[in-house]
Amino acid sequence: MRYLIIPVFIFLLSTLSLGQTRKMNNAELGRTYTVETQIRTVQPLLQKAEQQFRTFDYDGTFLTLENAIAQNPNSPEALLLRARFRKMVGMQTEAEADLRLANRINPLAANLYGYYGNSGLAKILAIEPEAAVKGLSTFQKLNYYYQALDKKIIEEDSQMLEYEKLGNVVESVESGKLSKALEDVNFILENFPKSALAYDLKGVILKKQGKFEDAIDAFSKAVAIEPDFAIAWYNLGQMERSLFHFDKAKTYLDKAIQLQGDLTKAYFERAMLYKQIGENEKALDDYNTIVGMRGNTYMEAFLNRGLTKKILGDYGGALADLNKAIDEFPYNAELRKNRGNLHLLFGLNRKAIDDYTHAIKLNEGFAEAYYNRALAFFLLYDKISGCADLDRSANLGYELANEAKVYFCNEN
Numbered sequence: 293m294r295y296l297i298i299p300v301f302i303f304l305l306s307t308l309s310l311g312q313t314r315k316m317n318n319a320e321l322g323r324t325y326t327v328e329t330q331i332r333t334v335q336p337l338l339q340k341a342e343q344q345f346r347t348f349d350y351d352g353t354f355l356t357l358e359n360a361i362a363q364n365p366n367s368p369e370a371l372l373l374r375a376r377f378r379k380m381v382g383m384q385t386e387a388e389a390d391l392r393l394a395n396r397i398n399p400l401a402a403n404l405y406g407y408y409g410n411s412g413l414a415k416i417l418a419i420e421p422e423a424a425v426k427g428l429s430t431f432q433k434l435n436y437y438y439q440a441l442d443k444k445i446i447e448e449d450s451q452m453l454e455y456e457k458l459g460n461v462v463e464s465v466e467s468g469k470l471s472k473a474l475e476d477v478n479f480i481l482e483n484f485p486k487s488a489l490a491y492d493l494k495g496v497i498l499k500k501q502g503k504f505e506d507a508i509d510a511f512s513k514a515v516a517i518e519p520d521f522a523i524a525w526y527n528l529g530q531m532e533r534s535l536f537h538f539d540k541a542k543t544y545l546d547k548a549i550q551l552q553g554d555l556t557k558a559y560f561e562r563a564m565l566y567k568q569i570g571e572n573e574k575a576l577d578d579y580n581t582i583v584g585m586r587g588n589t590y591m592e593a594f595l596n597r598g599l600t601k602k603i604l605g606d607y608g609g610a611l612a613d614l615n616k617a618i619d620e621f622p623y624n625a626e627l628r629k630n631r632g633n634l635h636l637l638f639g640l641n642r643k644a645i646d647d648y649t650h651a652i653k654l655n656e657g658f659a660e661a662y663y664n665r666a667l668a669f670f671l672l673y674d675k676i677s678g679c680a681d682l683d684r685s686a687n688l689g690y691e692l693a694n695e696a697k698v699y700f701c702n703e704n
Contacts, residue, residue, distance in 0.1 A: 334672050336365045351621040398699040418660035454484045461493050473497050487667035488518035522552035533565050556582045576600050591620040625654035629661045644668045659688035
């Protein structure tokens with residue numbers, strides 16, 4: 293029995309990073325925290341307990357933990373470690389007593405130090421937003437129209453004037469000249485009242501202007517004229533999703549995909565809808581379809597697939613996708629923070645700190661990155677740097693940082 297629990301206990305101790313002690317260069321040297329005395333006394337004892345357990349000195353391990361708690365009765369880290377030890381050697385009642393006391397001293401500590409596994413740590417991390425960090429660019433959304441116009445010009449020379457004018461509309465939309473674009477598209481509809489593409493573009497313009505009901509009306513006219521117009525069905529679906537009309541949105545997006553099986557933006561939009569209604573497995577299927585069709589050319593799909601895998605608990609798959617997305621978007625601070633979260637969940641605390649630090653360099657006002665980096669510092673027992681980061685996060689307006697300061701930095 294004792295040989296079965298050895299690797300488990302060593303793993304649990306390693307997740308607490310007991311052997312990883314160092315003075316951080318970027319610690320807030322101008323501030324003195326009351327936790328500093330505890331660090332000097334608790335940390336060596338916990339390291340000693342780890343060493344004793346690895347050499348099968350269970351009596352010594354227990355006595356060292358007892359000593360640590362006797363000298364530092366308000367150390368939730370020591371109490372949680374003893375709770376784990378007691379639980380593994382069958383002292384369930386005593387373990388629960390330690391856990392209760394640790395929770396009274398610091399109700400966040402059990403989650404931080406992995407007593408409840410990754411699900412507990414994820415509860416106190418700043419993990420928002422879990423939706424798309426990066427959506428589709430204006431060019432990606434409008435590129436379809438350039439391609440469609442090129443095709444129509446080749447196939448229907450007699451309508452050259454209409455398609456040239458529509459090309460001007462697309463250029464105006466892309467450059468943000470919406471009033472000019474609307475003026476031109478209305479001119480086209482006066483001369484070509486059966487132009488489904490013109491109605492569809494009018495809907496795009498009206499949506500950008502915030503005239504949502506008028507946009508839906510324009511998209512509806514486009515599909516009434518041309519029922520097989522996949523992009524118009526997609527636009528209707530996107531419009532209804534933004535208004536939280538999920539049933540209608542799914543019907544329209546399904547129709548777009550049925551009409552054009554390679555319309556990846558429709559899969560992307562439907563995946564976003566699935567995530568909104570909590571059907572993350574279906575969202576993952578749609579992202580997988582996009583990646584299968586487009587591979588590395590659709591980084592937004594890799595990114596969103598990674599975040600969806602993270603929601604579903606597939607941290608390894610999420611990390612692989614985020615790595616690809618970061619290669620493509622190296623200056624995206626949100627991506628770095630999200631990868632830092634994954635590293636923290638894997639127990640790779642120093643790598644997590646590196647990612648959070650990179651995110652902060654990209655966005656000095658990134659309160660959530662400071663907060664999460666503080667948690668990583670605490671896992672390395674560098675409470676001075678951790679509390680300094682909580683200060684920064686709180687000063688930037690992140691409310692959870694103020695709560696964490698009370699418990700981790702002994703502030704009242």
